[in-house]
Amino acid sequence: MSWTENDVPAQHGRVAVVTGANTGLGFETARVLASKGAEVVLAVRDTGKGEQAARRITAATPGATVRVQHLDLGSLDSVRTAAEELRAGTDRIDLLVNNAGVMYPPKQSTADGFELQFGTNHLGHFAWTAQVLDLLLGVPGSRVVTVASIAHDIRAAIHFDDLQWERSYDRVAAYGQSKLANLMFHYELSRRLQSRGAAGADGATVAVAAHPGIADTELVRHLPKVLQKAQVVAPMFSHDAQHGALPQVRAATDPGVLGGQYYGPDGRGERRGAPRVVTSSEQSYDLAAQQRLWSVSEELTGVRFPV
Secondary structure, eight states, rough: OOOGGGGOOOOTTTTEEEEEESSSHHHHHHHHHHHTOOOOEESSHHHHHHHHHHHHHHHHHOOOOOOEEETTTTHHHHHEEEEEHHHHHOOOEEEEEEEEOSSSSSSBTTTTTHHHHIIIIIHHHHHHHHHHHHGGSSSOOOOOOOEOOOGGSSOOOOTTTTTTOSSOOHHHHHHHHHHHHHHHHHHHHHHHTTTSTTTTSSSEEEEEEEOOOEEGGGGGGGSOOOHHHHHHHHHOOEEEHHHHHHHHHHHHHHOOOOOEEEEEEEEGGGSSSEEEEEEGGGGGOOHHHHHHHHHHHHHOOOOOOOO
16 A cells, blocks of 8 residues: 555644755655644755745645744854754754755865765765754654665765865766765664664654655756756656655654664655665665764764764
């Protein structure tokens, strides 16, 4: 039986923070959570678009509680400020959905000098999670959801000798590295959280990951034009943002989810379909690489986790 947003249980009394929630997968995730009664924080770089998204959600669900929080994952100063502002407005988080990301841009750097994809998709979320995680710890049923991609296994590796692509730049391989890093972060975080209690069995905070398959969102704007066109006209290979968001929505809300799991579409190649538990690439499970990446990420961002 296919899992849909109709299967999402009531979320009343829960606080959900979704990064990149002004459009695409993040917007659809925020929309569903708000429609089920959660108080939703749209953590976005463009607050103007965030306010527009909030109005769309409240128009669809009158009475929904939605607010906008500025967050630029490409700036560690912005991440610190956003964490402080969020903390001032709430004393708990039930669901942290790390959804925002960039894909295949020309070579660019973040405000802190990191390669844009690695700096935003991985290091930004790494620092963000570290600085708000204590708001989840101790909250029964709380979850950190990391959004990865099938691209974590496409020309992907963690280039510890050149994480910032200073020697040469391959936008596809750089994106693959950032999404592989997302999964390695997820697995290491899951282990650390599980050391505080059983994997979801006693209401402890858990880490879960998800990927959308191939979804038609604004994320494809840096693809070559021919591939953007193919993305839209080939529905047998992709699905829309509403369906693409279901794996992360299930990861965030399904009562049966366990820490350390990874959700994706059930169709051929995991490109589209209903959400189910899937497996990631062999190298994503490399324990030594996960721990090395964690240490390097702490050094680069200057943060430390409370687990």
